[in-house]
Amino acid sequence: MKLTLDIWRQKGAADAGRFETYTVEANEHMSFLEMLDVLNQELIGSGKEPVAFDSDCREGICGMCGFVVNGVPHGPADNTTICQTHMRHFHDGERLRLEPWRAAAFPVLKDLVVDRSAFDRIIQAGGFVSVRTGAAVDGNAMLVEKNKSDRAMTNAACIGCGACVASCPNAAAALFTGAKIAHLGLLPQGQPERTDRALNMVAQMGKEGFGHCTTIGECEANCPAHIKLEAIAQMNGDFLRAVFAKREEAAGGGAG
Amino acid sequence: MSVATKTVTAPPSFSRAGVLWASTVGKKALMALTGILLSLFVLGHLLGNLQLYFGRDSTGAYLINKYAEFLHHNKPLLYGTRTVLLVAVLIHVVAAFQLQLGKGAARPIEYHQKESVNSTVSSRYMFWTGVIIFFFVLYHLAHFTLGWTGVPDFKEGDVFHNVTAGFRSGIAPLLYVIGMIGLGLHLRHGLYSTFQSLGAGNPAVSQWALKWAAVVATVIALVNLSFPLAVLAGLVKG
Ligand code: HEM
Ligand code: SF4
Ligand code: FES
Numbered sequence: 390m391k392l393t394l395d396i397w398r399q400k401g402a403a404d405a406g407r408f409e410t411y412t413v414e415a416n417e418h419m420s421f422l423e424m425l426d427v428l429n430q431e432l433i434g435s436g437k438e439p440v441a442f443d444s445d446c447r448e449g450i451c452g453m454c455g456f457v458v459n460g461v462p463h464g465p466a467d468n469t470t471i472c473q474t475h476m477r478h479f480h481d482g483e484r485l486r487l488e489p490w491r492a493a494a495f496p497v498l499k500d501l502v503v504d505r506s507a508f509d510r511i512i513q514a515g516g517f518v519s520v521r522t523g524a525a526v527d528g529n530a531m532l533v534e535k536n537k538s539d540r541a542m543t544n545a546a547c548i549g550c551g552a553c554v555a556s557c558p559n560a561a562a563a564l565f566t567g568a569k570i571a572h573l574g575l576l577p578q579g580q581p582e583r584t585d586r587a588l589n590m591v592a593q594m595g596k597e598g599f600g601h602c603t604t605i606g607e608c609e610a611n612c613p614a615h616i617k618l619e620a621i622a623q624m625n626g627d628f629l630r631a632v633f634a635k636r637e638e639a640a641g642g643g644a645g
Numbered sequence: 646m647s648v649a650t651k652t653v654t655a656p657p658s659f660s661r662a663g664v665l666w667a668s669t670v671g672k673k674a675l676m677a678l679t680g681i682l683l684s685l686f687v688l689g690h691l692l693g694n695l696q697l698y699f700g701r702d703s704t705g706a707y708l709i710n711k712y713a714e715f716l717h718h719n720k721p722l723l724y725g726t727r728t729v730l731l732v733a734v735l736i737h738v739v740a741a742f743q744l745q746l747g748k749g750a751a752r753p754i755e756y757h758q759k760e761s762v763n764s765t766v767s768s769r770y771m772f773w774t775g776v777i778i779f780f781f782v783l784y785h786l787a788h789f790t791l792g793w794t795g796v797p798d799f800k801e802g803d804v805f806h807n808v809t810a811g812f813r814s815g816i817a818p819l820l821y822v823i824g825m826i827g828l829g830l831h832l833r834h835g836l837y838s839t840f841q842s843l844g845a846g847n848p849a850v851s852q853w854a855l856k857w858a859a860v861v862a863t864v865i866a867l868v869n870l871s872f873p874l875a876v877l878a879g880l881v882k883g
Contacts, residue, residue: 408757460760486758493751556762558769559744560751561669591670600751601669601744603771604838610763622846628670629844632661 390415390481394428396440397488399497406497408486417477421464422447422454424476441500449473449613452548455555456501457488462552462611470550470613490555494562494597505551507597511566514593518573519581537575544572546614553608553616559600564608566594567620574627584634587627669747672740677842679733679740680835686730687828691868697808697881707805714802738779745772767834777827784820809883812876821873829866833859 392413399406413431415424422444429439445453449470456471458464466474479485487501495503533541544567553564570587573579579586602621609618665671693716696709717723761769784794789807792799796811812818836858840851875881 457756457759460756460758461762488756488758491752491754491756493753558764559748588664591668595668598751599669600748601673602841603768604834604841605764605768607762607764617848618841618851619846619848622841622844622851625670625674625842626844626846628668629665629674632664632671635661 390417390476390479390483392424392479392482393484395484395486396500397497398440398500399489401499402496415476417475417479419476420447420472421458421474421476422472441498441502443502444472447472450548452550455490455550455552457486457490457555459486462490462555463550463613468611468613468615470548473613490551492551492554492560492599494560494599495551495554503551505549507599508549508551508562508565510597511562511590511593512569514589515569515573515586516582516589518578520578531577533577540619541572541575544568544575544616544620547572547612547616548614550613552611552613554599556607556611557600557602558605558607559603561602561608562594562597562599563602563621563624564612564616564618566590567622567624568614568616570627571620571623574623583627584631587624587631588635591624591628669744672744673842676737676740676744677839679737680839682729682733683737684832684836686726687832687865691865694872695868697805697872698875709804709808710802713804717802738775741772741775765834767830768838771831771834771838774827774831777824778831781820781824781827785824788817806883808872809876809881812873818873818877822870825866825870828869829862832862832865836861 392415394411394413395408396411397406398409411428411432413424413428415427419427422442425440425442432439442456443453445451447454449472452470454470454472455463458471458474463469463471464474464478466478489495489497489501490503490505492503494507495505498504547565547568549565551565554560554562557563570590573586574583604618604621606618609616665675693712694709696712699708701707702711767774787793788795788811789804792801792807795815795817796807797814798806798810800806812821837851837854840846840854845851845854872881
């Protein structure tokens with residue numbers, strides 16, 4: 390199958406960037422990234438600069454890949470990363486526009502590669518969870534309601550790809566941050582730091598310059614890990630509760 | 646055993662209102678709370694106006710005029726309600742503007758091509774339907790509260806006369822149609838989003854809210870619109 394690609398080319402943060410048009414011969418068994426590998430081999434062969442894009446596992450589990458194809462983050466396949474999207478979703482002669490995630494908090498480094506360390510700083514702001522070290526705890530010592538453990542696992546599936554930010558008309562990071570807050574906040578191990586975690590992660594999300602959540606739902610529809618809007622409500626609830634529950638350090642406490 | 650504790654980046658003097666206002670999440674919670682207040686007012690205002698349809702009582706006075714007199718007679722109620730509404734509108738609108746500016750800053754370079762995969766028009770245009778409501782309310786106050794425009798022979802306190810005269814003339818009904826489309830769309834998403842903003846995300850609750858928000862918003866917009874339409878159709882006349 391023959392494809393025409395309009396790809397965003399940008400040399401670096403200082404470059405304004407522009408679309409450039411390429412044609413490539415692919416087959417339907419290739420993954421989208423393999424199709425780009427073919428294009429890049431041709432570009433290298435003819436002495437041109439290959440298209441920069443992120444990838445690592447190419448199995449849909451690491452969260453490294455991601456760009457916008459024809460206006461849809463991770464392309465047209467439902468709830469799938471672009472690395473797991475195969476060319477059978479496209480047809481011969483199709484024209485595709487490839488654009489990087491667009492958000493102030495995700496500056497373009499080169500072509501389709503953006504800097505997502507804002508997500509790392511949100512995670513860091515969340516701090517640690519108090520888990521005991523030493524000998525493994527008996528698996529039945531701490532009881533977790535089935536429903537809560539299922540929801541915690543659902544939220545833990547977030548791979549941090551950034552498609553939620555990319556798809557949100559407000560460039561909000563609410564689904565990502567919500568998934569992280571919900572995943573720990575639902576488990577007993579996450580309780581001691583729950584208040585500070587919600588306050589600090591939400592504050593960091595604002596500092597990074599992400600927009601606000603209007604419950605539009607584009608994030609949920611584009612998330613490759615099936616994170617649900619409920620995660621955002623959980624973040625909101627945890628944050629609001631934390632604002633009112635938060636206490637100053639108790640005087641004379643904490644020695645020990 | 647010693648346990649390391651993380652130093653928290655909370656501000657030195659932890660002002661709860663300040664923390665709420667400083668974050669997008671807190672600001673949305675305040676918008677949700679003020680939105681609920683404003684929605685309750687919209688509902689009360691609509692129920693009161695239904696008396697337009699009930700004509701006169703045994704003394705020959707229009708019910709809606711007696712109701713208006715009752716509201717205006719009770720000064721603490723009148724000014725109390727007006728103050729609460731004014732503060733609510735102020736918080737709601739200032740937060741809306743700040744969030745809208747933040748949204749622009751969060752994506753300074755727009756996509757050249759972006760598809761909406763799964764979202765309603767009402768959710769994507771909350772700010773602009775809010776702007777429509779804002780200007781509609783200003784017009785509505787000038788129209789029927791102050792009598793500055795559009796009501797021939799405006800008589801303070803004679804609501805029945807003002808309404809029947811005010812809807813017969815000019816472009817008034819058209820402006821009410823636009824205002825109510827704005828309000829309907831705003832509430833259609835707002836009444837659902839409120840649950841989410843205040844932390845109620847159980848899918849059973851949000852699915853219920855999504856459905857009923859649409860029903861309530863449609864009913865509110867249509868009943869409000871029935872007033873100018875009934876006057877235009879000659880069903881209510883002075
Ligand atoms: C009758 C008057 C109004 C009512 C009943 C009302 C009601 C609501 C409700 C219930 C919400 C949902 C809050 C949430 O998403 O949690 C909301 C959101 C919103 N309102 Fe209003 N509102 C009114 C007037 C206005 C006005 C005058 C503006 C001015 C611009 C405005 C702008 C907004 C915006 C931008 C949002 C969405 C916030 C966001 O998610 O970004 N509203 N409103
Ligand atoms: S919530 Fe979904 S879309 Fe957002 S970063 Fe996590 S996996 Fe990606
Ligand atoms: S490369 Fe790892 S998820 Fe796509």
